[in-house]
Amino acid sequence: MPKTQSNGHARRSPTSKANRKPSSSKRPLATSSGTHLGLSEVELAGTIGRLNRALSNVSLLTVKTKKSHWDVVGPQFMSLHKLWDEHYETLARFQDEIAERIRTLGGFPLGTLAGFLREATLKEQPGDIPNATNAVSVLLADHEHIVRDLREAIDACDEDFNDKGTADFLTGLMEEHEKMAWMLRSFLQGDGVVAARKSDQPRIAAYA
Numbered sequence: 001m002p003k004t005q006s007n008g009h010a011r012r013s014p015t016s017k018a019n020r021k022p023s024s025s026k027r028p029l030a031t032s033s034g035t036h037l038g039l040s041e042v043e044l045a046g047t048i049g050r051l052n053r054a055l056s057n058v059s060l061l062t063v064k065t066k067k068s069h070w071d072v073v074g075p076q077f078m079s080l081h082k083l084w085d086e087h088y089e090t091l092a093r094f095q096d097e098i099a100e101r102i103r104t105l106g107g108f109p110l111g112t113l114a115g116f117l118r119e120a121t122l123k124e125q126p127g128d129i130p131n132a133t134n135a136v137s138v139l140l141a142d143h144e145h146i147v148r149d150l151r152e153a154i155d156a157c158d159e160d161f162n163d164k165g166t167a168d169f170l171t172g173l174m175e176e177h178e179k180m181a182w183m184l185r186s187f188l189q190g191d192g193v194v195a196a197r198k199s200d201q202p203r204i205a206a207y208a
Helices: 041-071 077-106 113-119 130-158 164-188
Strands: none
Touching: 041 077, 041 113, 041 130, 041 164, 077 130, 077 164, 130 164
């Protein structure tokens, strides 16, 4: 298990000479995708696979965040409504940036709902319209899940696929997910989210 620094990020020990990867001058100059990036077909396939999984998780979380933005009720309506709209915009930006990183490496991003659901490790909660507290908890858990998944992807891209550029790119995404998780966690600390009384909740059918 990699050692961690005080900020919680993984700290990798120096690679021994015996296990050190070949220098860039000895790495393949071109691949069938037409790239000349010093990465083999296997390494490109591995890093693109990790990026498509990250894209799938972000795409699913984008939809879940927008649904919470639409459905929230109660005393914290305005603050949560605005916060989730900001998070939605951030996640939509992540989708574009991840897709462009995949194209930069000569791959193609997933672009169908079926593909996202197949590759994502997040789960949907169809038919469920949670109260404000539970909605915050669900999205917090999703961000934390993505942070953990990205930590593994960062190590894989750096150590297994020799792609330090993608490892650095994913580190930036992970840090932004950590920040959004902190914002959601803050709602649950102290007094937490005040839910509307049952008598104040409109009796409507759940369409999810």
